Amino acid sequence: MGTVASTAVGERTGPLDRLRALHAEGRLAGAYDEVPGLLAELAAAGNPAGPPAPDLVRAGQLLARLDPEQVLREHPGTDTFSVAVTGHSTLSGLKAPLTAELARHGMLLKLHEGDYDSWYRDLQDTGSELYASGADLALCVLDSEIVFDELPHPWLVDDVERVTVAKLALIRQLAERYVTHGGGTLVLNTVPLLRSRLRSLVDSRSRARLGVVWREFNAGLLRLAAEHDRVHVVDLDPLIASSGPVNEPRLAAYAKVHLGEELLAGYAREAGHLARALRGRTKKVLVVDLDNTLWDGILGDDGPDGIAAATTYRGEAFGRFQKAVGQIGAQGVLLAVCSKNDIEPVRDVLRDHPDMVLRDGDFVQVVANWDPKDSNLLAIARKLNLGVDSFVFADDSPFECGLVARSLPGVAVVRLDEEPALHIERLLADGWFDLRELTAEDRARATQYRTEAARQDLMESAGSMEEYLAELGVEVTLSPVADHEIARVSQVTLRTNQFNLTTERLQQADVRARRDSDDGLVLAIRSADRFGDNGLVGVVLVSGVGADGGWHIDNMLLSCRVFARGIEEACLAAVLREAGERGAGAVHARYRPTAKNHRVRTLYPSVGFAETGEDEDGTVSFRHDLTGEQLPTPPAHVRLTADFGRPAS
Known part of the structure; x- marks a missing residue:
């Protein structure tokens, strides 16, 4: 967040004052990148059990006077x-x-x-x-x-x-x-x-x-x-x-x-x-503090017998908060702990303390140490292979909340205070985890992430990446999406950012229309391995099937949970081979760069596509001529089943 715009407005430093100063100086459009952080402060100051803070509405009155086109000229993205x-x-x-x-x-x-x-x-x-x-x-x-x-x-x-x-x-x-x-x-x-x-x-x-x-x-x-x-x-x-x-x-x-x-x-x-x-901005991970957040008291000072999440008036409020957190976790939100404590006492409490509603196994990551919490959040994100902008961080410390808000602006910070009866209201007030529809994959997500630890152990014990992948036993199914999978496919397009070639977002009706069109294919990617079923993890969107101009891969998406296992290469190899067998003269594809999808820039060239041009916005076009020597084969460690027929309902 920037500093105060000018000394002409005196010493006022509140977020609404900052917005008023920028507006008075005619610089609000130019400083629009500051606006989300300032509004987050205003929203946090409101009553969590009541309507939005009045100052947030006042800020909206200032912002409503802006010309959207001027903002876009200043900030085209x-x-x-x-x-x-x-x-x-x-x-x-x-x-x-x-x-x-x-x-x-x-x-x-x-x-x-x-x-x-x-x-x-x-x-x-x-x-x-x-x-x-x-x-x-x-x-x-x-x-x-x-x-x-x-x-x-x-x-x-x-x-x-x-x-x-x-x-x-x-x-x-x-x-x-x-x-x-x-x-x-x-x-x-x-x-x-x-x-x-x-x-x-x-x-x-x-x-x-x-x-x-x-x-x-x-x-x-x-x-x-x-x-x-x-x-x-x-x-x-x-x-x-x-x-x-x-x-x-x-x-x-x-x-x-x-x-x-x-x-x-x-x-x-x-x-x-x-x-x-x-817009696919639903948060995926809830990271919570422990002391005076999940339980009443400070573990390091009071010991296990001195903390409570039941049996006392205040303790029961913390117990209710744990139930609310668990309710969210049961619906696919990943739960993690980030606490300034020693790890062994924390694990003992989560495993054995009689007051605890949440246990060690409810969390995909438990981080307890004395490092800065912003660096710990980054470490958790790396472990989960997710961006921190998919995180919500709930803590009772103003210092920790301020640190995370300043250094990791993409994290949604929920500032809890000394009144535990309001913890639930504060956590739920902004609907950070709201979805259009909950899918079976959502409910299974936490279990799937927990099995990732076993995969990591296998990787560390393997002599090479090739040996790891061979022992992992990757199985992939590629086939048209069925009716009961449409909600999940829509969700993949809305929530996937890293492995997303064009970032086109599709609602369920859009997915259904593409699936039912005469010249389109919506191919669901499902994967499994020796540790379990990963479910529907990706999608390939194809148009122009049967047209003279060749097939077009409009987009390809894959969950970050299954990166680097050869799944994408196997699926593209199957699509190219099917296009050739159906008489397509070529397969075309596009890559549109974003801040998060740079790692898939080379995907199409890696399987034989040739670059054919680049637009002013950076979108790159590719073409594959489907000649025999250029057709890729699926990686040897992947067992692929591909079916391009019509799906069963």
Whole structure:
């Protein structure tokens, strides 16, 4: 993070002051690379159990005044994210928090705002800006007036039921229309029932029935997300529980602001989490401290008998936090420990202490020493073959949190404090691990990483890399993706950065469309070895199958868990041989460089592709003529099964 811009603004050094100074001096666009770090500080200062910090929204007001094109001129590599907004009520309060939420996740918002109460027209008309903008997200913000505006006066619960049933059918129809004709993800929301509407019924039996009808309406909205890959529904109930009233009655009456500023800020935070997931920026690893983080007390000072995660009031709060961490770990997030302690006492506690919910085997790495924590995080990343930007670091020490935030800005830092009852809220507030859909591979990930230790032992005992690979017994299956694997393939494209030849991100609908096209192949790569099944670890995307111009490998991706085992060479050899047997004149491929995929720059040349050109953005084109002497053979240590037929459902 940079220093204060100018002495002209005095001694103010807070993150919001820094942003204001940069804006006043006309340098905010030029310093846009500082923005995520400054916003992270503002977000950390908020109440974890409540709406986003007010200063974060104020920062969004400054950022919303920037011209996105000016930011891109200053920082051409900035990731832009396009959002179209439509709805029933006045939604001007959404722009600032949405700008801030995307910016703190490294994305520059390009916003398309619809007219007041244009939601039906925008979704119905495929020529509207909602469709034409090509937005990544289409936010259709709903409120209770879409129902109550259509009720007679006076109204009965029967009237509400009739309107909600019809409205749900209409929204379902419009959602299907958007999924068919739109290019992004449609975001809907559950609709709050205002207390004033409920209390306008004088008998408790009618109120109870209205509650049932309204919940059935919202349940129907939530089910739309399960029915369509590109529909997401934000449940507003948890946001209302933490942010307070749905709206301010005077603004609702006079300005048609039916959802208040705090609720819209919470909604923007959820939209930011979704945008981050769609860009493949979901975090993969949670690294936690131990003393006053997983347990109450300091092991080195108090000894094993002096720490607690149960049996005391404070201890029980730490025990609840351990359960929350374990819950995350059970869903595919890798858990690791980074603690300033001696390793043997730590292992003894994790193995034998009666209070512990989490045990040694729940962590893929346990690092306890007296080295700086930023260097320990780098060591953990090397062990896991992951970038530190996939890490979340939770610690109660302001010093350690500050050190990691400054030296490793890609790490999401969760600053825990002296109140353990808030640890869970602080950890979960920013949805760092949010996914569109959890897969079987996610649930098995921790086990797969733990077996990596056995592979490392085999490698260290082998006389050479060739001997290690021969003893490893690598088995690879390459075949078209089946229906139940589509979510996993989409996830691979979203989350893989190192072995990703073009970094094209695909949603589930995109994968399905490619799989079902007449001239395309979506080939899933599955691997196993003597230590177990690695599951679906990669994908090859091919187009132009059967076309005169030859096959095109649009992208190839492989999980970092299976690097350097010959899997990629074996799969490319199979694709080239299949293309030749089907009469393709050539196979074309591209490599687009990023900050993380440099190690695969030479992949295509290594299997006989010739370079044919390079674009201004650095994208390199390749061609393989499929002549016999150029066709590669799979590495001898890989047992490959390739099937290019249509997949079974």
